[in-house]
Each structure stands twice: as structure tokens, then as C-alpha cells.
Amino acid sequence: MKFVKRLLVITAACAMILSLASCGNGDSNKATDTMKQTEPTSASDSAVTNEPSASDEIGNNVDDVKKQAEAIEESRESLRALIGKASTLSSEEDIAAWGKEFSDIKNDLEEKTKTLSDTIANAPEEYQESYGKISDAATAAYDAMAGFESAVTSAVSGDVSEFKSKVSDFLGKMGDADKLWDNAEVR
Structure with missing residues (x-):
């Protein structure tokens, strides 16, 4: 039995060597013919080999969430810089x-939060809890901004005192959103 196995291995090795050797002289297409035999034979065969695996889809989803979280973080940084000016x-x-x-940043954050929520809705179940924390943090920041927007509108209409009194409340809500954000992470 061992002899037969060795003979098969040696025969296969010889066939490979001969097909490789024939590639070099240009006289024969045997190596090309051999390669054609391993190609998919039908459209359904190639479709199966080109579909992303479940792990690829999860990896892509994680990458999407990370990119969206980074985009939201950029908006939050812009907001922090803007908030620093509010008291002056x-x-x-x-x-x-x-x-x-402020309104431009709020609208940008709203759009990014919606995109993130849509991506999270399509995420695998085992990632939902982790991603939900990110979504909650982004939503809390947006809600704080939406609530503060009325104070901005009142101030523009002449009631600067309401604006000043609401700044500290708004900063507290943004601090709460920051805590949520710090506790949220993409695995």
C-alpha cells in the first residue's frame, strides 16, 4: 500500500515538472490547458467564489462603524472648540x-448619527450592544445640542441672559454625552 502511495506521489510530481518544463519552450500549451481545468465551469461556480464570507461582512461592518465613530468624534471636537467660545x-x-x-455642527452631527444608526441596525447581533453605546452617546450629544438651540434662537432675538443661563446646563448635558462616548468603544 505504501508503495502505491509513493508511486502516485512521484507520478504527480513528474507530471507537474513536465508541465512546467513545457511552459519554457513555447512549443506546447499543456500548462495552460492544465490551468483551464481548474477554472470554474459555470457562472454559479464563480459567483460562489466571489461572495464575501460572513467574517468579511462583519469586518467591513466594524470598519464602517469605526469610520463613522471617527467622523462623529471630529464633529464633537469642532463642537468643543465652539463651546469654549460660548461663555465669552x-x-x-x-x-x-x-x-x-453651532447649527451647522448640529446638522452635521445629526446626519452622521443617522448614518451610524443605520449601519448599527445592519450589524451582527453580537455587536449590537457595543454599537448601541456609541449610538446612544452620539444621540445624547445631538439631543443636548437640539435642546440648547432654542436658547441660541432666543439670544439672537435679544434675550442674551437666557443664553448665558442655559450655557452651563448645556455644558452639563454635553459632559454626560462625553461620559457615554468615553464608555463606548468599537470592538
Whole structure:
């Protein structure tokens, strides 16, 4: 039995060597013919080999969530810089310009949060809890901004005192959102 196995291995090795040797002289297409035999024979065969595996889809989903979380973090950094200016505003014009920038960041964050939520909805079940924390943090930041927007609108209309009184409340809510964000991570 061992003799037969060795003979088969030696025969297969010789066949491979001969087919490789025939590639070099250009006289024969035997190596090409051999390769054609291993190609898929039907459209369904090639479709099966080109589909991403479940692990690829999970990896792509994790990458998507990471990219979206990074994009939200960029918006949050812009917001932090803007919040730093809030307590120094004193005129309606300053608040109006600040409010425009605030509104742009809020709208950007809303769009990014929706995109993140959609991606999370398509995530594998084992990632839902982890991803949910990221979504909750982004939503908390957006909700805090949406609640503060009325104070910005009032200030632009002439009630600067309401704006000043709401800044600390808003900063507290953003601090809560930051804590949620710090506890959320993509595996």
C-alpha cells in the first residue's frame, strides 16, 4: 500500500515538472490547458467564489462603524472648540454668528448619527450592544445640542441672559454625552 502511495506521489510530481518544463519552450500549451481545468465551469461556480464570507461582512461592518465613530468624534471636537467660545459671547451679533456655526455642527452631527444608526441596525447581533453605546452617546450629544438651540434662537432675538443661563446646563448635558462616548468603544 505504501508503495502505491509513493508511486502516485512521484507520478504527480513528474507530471507537474513536465508541465512546467513545457511552459519554457513555447512549443506546447499543456500548462495552460492544465490551468483551464481548474477554472470554474459555470457562472454559479464563480459567483460562489466571489461572495464575501460572513467574517468579511462583519469586518467591513466594524470598519464602517469605526469610520463613522471617527467622523462623529471630529464633529464633537469642532463642537468643543465652539463651546469654549460660548461663555465669552456678549452681543446679539456674536451669538448669531456663533449660533450659525453651532447649527451647522448640529446638522452635521445629526446626519452622521443617522448614518451610524443605520449601519448599527445592519450589524451582527453580537455587536449590537457595543454599537448601541456609541449610538446612544452620539444621540445624547445631538439631543443636548437640539435642546440648547432654542436658547441660541432666543439670544439672537435679544434675550442674551437666557443664553448665558442655559450655557452651563448645556455644558452639563454635553459632559454626560462625553461620559457615554468615553464608555463606548468599537470592538
